[in-house]
Amino acid sequence: MELDKILEMRYYGLSGDGIGGYIRRMFEDFIVYEISIDGTLATPNCREIPQGAGEYTWVVVEKRGVDSVTAVRKIRKFLGLQGTDIDIAGLKDTTAVTFQFASIKGEVPAEAIEKFNSLNTRVKIHCPVRRPFHLRPGLLFGNRFTIRVRDCNTSRLHELLDELRRLGGVPNYFGYQRFGSIRPVTHVVGKRIIEGRFKEAVEELLLRIFPHESQRAKNAREYLASTGDFRGTLEIFPKTMKSERAIIAYLAERPRDYVGALRHVSGYIRKLFVGAYQAYLFNKVLSKRIERGLSWVYASPGDYVGVAPGSAGSGHMPVLMANDTNLDKVNKLIHDGRAFLLLPIFGYNTHLSQGEEGEIEKEVLREENIDVRSFYVKSLPEASSAGSYRPSNLSPLDLDVKVDSEGVVFSFALKKGMYATTLLREIVKPSHPVEQGF
Incomplete structure (x- = not known):
């Protein structure tokens, strides 16, 4: 699909046709439970x-059809909290029913929770418990999903599931x-930021x-592109697009201060832009790896490999490089x-x-006309990123599949940072991802 090409998700791990169908016909078709x-x-x-x-008071935040940032903002405003007084470990799907932990500094009275829940239908707070520390991403294991696919053809379902088990997983695309x-532009904005082309970053976000x-939204973008009238655009721009509106409001006062405009959105959103470009590059590296016939599951000489915590007698994750001497042992560890x-x-x-994987990484950086030092952004240092590593294989945990009169229900867990839609894309093979709920 064209969207897959734009996002460098160029290959499937599972062969043949998918089952088709639709996800997210209703919020309850896509349920997410965070796992600490x-x-x-x-x-x-x-x-x-x-x-x-x-x-600290830890709570479970339930939301329906609301993004995590908006849900946290509602809670913070109602309880009169400062921005640093409430933490979550990650964002959850918007078009879904999701349950995730949040930590709040201090005590949250039961009557305040009861009142908040009575006033809100799409965001609720449950299960307050006390903890001596706040929530952070390192305290998250992953997520459990229950997802229904409707109007699908199940004739190849078992064949696809058998192949999934045989391969040991699918490419772990973002x-x-x-x-x-709907607007696959965040990675382009991120690239412009690390290139120091801040005006173009803002234009990509607002005008494309x-x-x-x-x-x-289309009308508002067209109006801004043709007139340059930030004040007038703010009157007609959708109120749900808070980051864009914050930038427009800033530029209405300071029309050429594009760095200041980007700083006018939250630090989390600034990092989100750069992170999206990093995700795009990861997908591109992974696609080139598959294109060259290299495994996305097993190592080749020169690859980095993470050793699962506990298997080396410690709680941290040792990282080693595969070479001709240790390759068989490393791949046995991966198999196990x-x-x-x-x-x-x-x-x-x-x-x-190193090795062929290293050549792929250098090739991607050359094609993008960047190097790793580009990710230190002098004019916007808070958007800089030191980088990290990510597993190239997505293997669901505790996968359970049930077929009923309304379609197929998939239940499984994924480690943090892995996407349920990446797994479902392999099984559904959507021909129109947006229309089919992806």
């Missing part, structure tokens, strides 16, 4: 949440929602029009689930792989 590092599931059933003590399936966005192949998320501290 100790295995606790974020559910509204408070008996499953262990009690504790400390200066999924559509990392970039925005995509076919599936609302007519109101005790290690996993890693590809880079480029940043200014990235050490490139």
